[in-house]
Amino acid sequence: TDKAKESAAIAAVDEHINANVHIIGIGSGSTIVPAVKKIAEMVKKDKLDLICVPTSLQARELILSNGLKLGSLIEYQELDLAIDGADEVDEQFNCIKGGGGCQTQEKLVAICAKKFIVVADEKKWSKNLGDQWKKGIPIEVLPIAYKITKKEIEKQLGGEVVVREGTEKLGPVLTDQANFILDWKFDSSKVSNWSDINTKLKLIPGVVETGLFINMISKAYFGNSEGKVQLLV
Ligand code: DER
Secondary structure, eight states: OHHHHHHHHHHHHHHHOSTTOOEEEEOOSSTHHHHHHHHHHHHHHHTOOOEEEESSHHHHHHHHHTTOEEOOTTTOSOBSEEEEOOSEEETTOOEEOOTTSOHHHHHHHHHHBSSEEEEEEGGGEESSTTSSOOSOEEEEEOGGGHHHHHHHHHHHHOSEEEEOBOSSSSSBOOOTTSOEEEEEEOOGGGOSOHHHHHHHHHTSTTEEEESEEOSOOSEEEEEOTTSOEEEEO
């Protein structure tokens, strides 16, 4: 719910945004929206010196429309903090992202940040990855390699790979990097080592980036419809 997302977003901003933080990564999706609004209020009130590095064209627009200063990964590779949403997080901090198709730039921002903070509705918190997220693991691939990668993933790891099609556009969705997205659906209940799965995926020629964020989260804030926030640290 919006209340759940808002409470998680504001709890994270209240805890991590202050005068000692100068360069932050801004995630993609809907939960980051109340976070950015809160950040903009704080910058204005406390005259904070803050530069925001986006994880997508959507994040870039969110930064600009909230009057925040825009930076890029070309200028900044050491971020004090990154705040982003997630599609699912398990208790070992394994995380699926990419529901919005932005995982490549999101992961780059996340690895440049001293702390990677996730904000989400508590519905995203699962015992095991795949318990709730049923749309598959998003994998960004080079357009020329979409059939090669589909075949190789299904051969090596099983399951079924589907190219993500546009809704208001015929044909495959293009990412901000002008690549395709494969959504890989499989029985994740049997997976014991997500890091191993991620490594195998990344080694397949044509794969650009996966939506598996393994052991990257510093702290996760999960909100519920009453506005209560639980932490996973
Ligand atoms: O696509 C992404 O990685 C987004 O961050 C997504 O996972 C979170 O989107 P939401 O905040 O709208 O749930």
